Amino acid sequence: MLTMTNVKKVFRTDLVETHALRDFNLQVDEGEFVAVTGPSGSGKTTFLNIAGMLETFNEGTYQLDGEDVSHLNDNQRSKLRNEKIGFIFQSYNLIPDLSLFDNVDVPLRYRGFDAKERKKRIEESLDIVGLANRMKHLPSQLSGGQQQRVAIARALAGNPRFLLADEPTGNLDSAMAQSVMELLKEINKKGTTIVMVTHDPQLATQATRNIFVKDGQVSEINDVVAMHVANG
Template sequence: MEHIIKTTNLKKLYTTEEVETTALDDITIEIKKGEFVAIMGPSGCGKSTLLNIIGLLDNPDAGQYHFINQEVANFSERQRSQLRKGNIGFVFQSFNLIDELTVFENVELPLLYLKTPADERKRRVEEVLTRMNIMHRKDHFPQQLSGGQQQRVAIARAIVAKPAVILADEPTGNLDSANGEEVMRLLEELNNEGTTIVMVTHSPHDANYAHRIINLFDGKVVTENIREQFRV
């Protein structure tokens, strides 16, 4: 299968006033279309930095990054923003919903920036809200929801524009086990429908949903395990 994400010798340095820290060191990975990949590793190993670069939120300092057959490592913020739109959905540990907007309005946001017509927006937002089983809360504000509900809204927002890739940064980190389980099942379902998923996690349990696990340590890929049933 063709790859959707391919990095070659990615490097990322963080420089503070006195010290230079290597966050990513020669990362070379490939993620195929439709894959579900988990990135694991201890705190500070560079998981989130890698996810940010994959998610086009940040540029690498060196190396190449192919995203959907384009070299994007040197894209400007404007180009990255254009490419992100409709191609990548994000799910965060802390949900990151806008407090001033209702559930419906939060989910609608990516479609607004894609200039989707209003009736189409309404249809699609209601569709995903129904699918996430949160439709009855569409006029509530985020603070009025439980953590699990908030994360379901966040997932609804991530998928409403039908992106090719969903990037999830510890999506269950702030949830209890029952809600966490539900979120993971939703992600699995989306993956089964063909969406590529890249997930950063600390949890071996969550990682079990992935086809493949990439382990990072001190900014380097140490092992890549392909789970038994997904070996070709």
């Protein structure tokens, strides 16, 4: 599903060279729910950006769904991102001027679906997150948890092969955070692969696998399920 081999990412300025990822190796299989944890500056977000093709990398190979994405141009990456990846961001990243309906519509329009198909998908995905009755509302009229649900609906509407979540509960209180986690777990159960970056070990344990990133490298891989079973 997602295979990174010896991926290296260096940020250069005139004065410093920062190795955000060094020989980063990771394989995520279909159907997994992987939580990526690690301290600030460890390279979590860089990993997520590269995994989501938001950024390019300097060395190594990255295969997404069997396709080597290392040499794709900007347009090809945009298209692939749109088709295969759903994004969930820490600060929801809804577009404030657009209604919930239009927000969920954004990636579907880039995908080129016709109006009827888009409407069906928007309604279905808002229904999944329980906000179908608020389609005409603006993001500012919703609570944080609801906004994140809209973001999840937007990520789901394109029916992506996997979801990339960047601190999806970082801005939410624990009750709302838990309900978003439940939603993600439900989505994962239905077959969508999820990679979630989080600094919260408590949430991480709810994923099927934990990855710990440190100094731009995968330093430890825990099989949470196995751990649970062993502890259970």
